[in-house]
Amino acid sequence: DVKVTQSSRYLVKRTGEKVFLECVQDMDHENMFWYRQDPGLGLRLIYFSYDVKMKEKGDIPEGYSVSREKKERFSLILESASTNQTSMYLCASSPTYRDSPLHFGNGTRLTVT
Amino acid sequence: QKEVEQNSGPLSVPEGAIASLNCTYSDRGSQSFFWYRQYSGKSPELIMFIYSNGDKEDGRFTAQLNKASQYVSLLIRDSQPSDSATYLCAVNRNTGRRALTFGSGTRLQVQP
Numbered sequence: 001d002v003k004v005t006q007s008s009r010y011l012v013k014r015t016g017e018k019v020f021l022e023c024v025q026d027m028d029h030e031n032m033f034w035y036r037q038d039p040g041l042g043l044r045l046i047y048f049s050y051d052v053k054m055k056e057k058g059d060i061p062e063g064y065s066v067s068r069e070k071k072e073r074f075s076l077i078l079e080s081a082s083t084n085q086t087s088m089y090l091c092a093s094s095p096t097y098r099d100s101p102l103h104f105g106n107g108t109r110l111t112v113t
Numbered sequence: 114q115k116e117v118e119q120n121s122g123p124l125s126v127p128e129g130a131i132a133s134l135n136c137t138y139s140d141r142g143s144q145s146f147f148w149y150r151q152y153s154g155k156s157p158e159l160i161m162f163i164y165s166n167g168d169k170e171d172g173r174f175t176a177q178l179n180k181a182s183q184y185v186s187l188l189i190r191d192s193q194p195s196d197s198a199t200y201l202c203a204v205n206r207n208t209g210r211r212a213l214t215f216g217s218g219t220r221l222q223v224q225p
Contacts, residue, residue, distance in 0.1 A: 042217035
């Protein structure tokens with residue numbers, strides 16, 4: 001069974017802090033994704049990666065960066081946290097075969113005060 | 114226009130009834146379609162996916178796809194209170210990206 005693990009379930013950070021959200025998958029999936037989920041807005045894609053050291057911007061990359069140094073790990077970085085980045089962050093992974101579904105981690109609820 | 118649209122609900126059905134959840138999408142080149150279920154405070158879990166026009170059945174769930182109308186639906190037969198959740202429609206658009214585009218979800222309430 002695919003396991004996608006996010007390092008923190010809840011995080012509280014202060015405005016201006018640099019924040020790291022970590023995600024690890026154990027199924028040797030090529031693709032990894034970061035989404036954020038807000039009420040009424042659904043899941044919105046922040047960044048994704050289809051290979052080690054490769055990354056592509058999603059629909060809302062502003063204020064975020066990512067790192068993928070190893071295949072199993074995909075990190076989301078908030079360079080200078082702001083209150084409008086308070087959200088649920090969901091990491092997902094998928095293999096490369098055509099139209100494969102996403103497997104999600106348990107999510108990290110980030111609050112920026 | 115949103116790329117993937119769903120009625121936010123809540124959709125309320127009595128136990129044992131058929132729940133019908135609908136989704137429309139704007140990108141005519143979209144290739145595959147997924148339904149996820151999300152319980153409150155939990156992450157989305159895949160229910161089923163469909164690629165071809167027509168119906169696809171899996172247990173109590175049936176996905177229906179009509180590419181000409183750009184419409185995909187999920188039917189849940191014999192609805193149970195445990196089916197109460199938010200149902201997310203997701204689309205793999207023909208953009209070369211491997212990410213899915215999600216609708217904002219429909220909240221389903223099954224009344225005992």
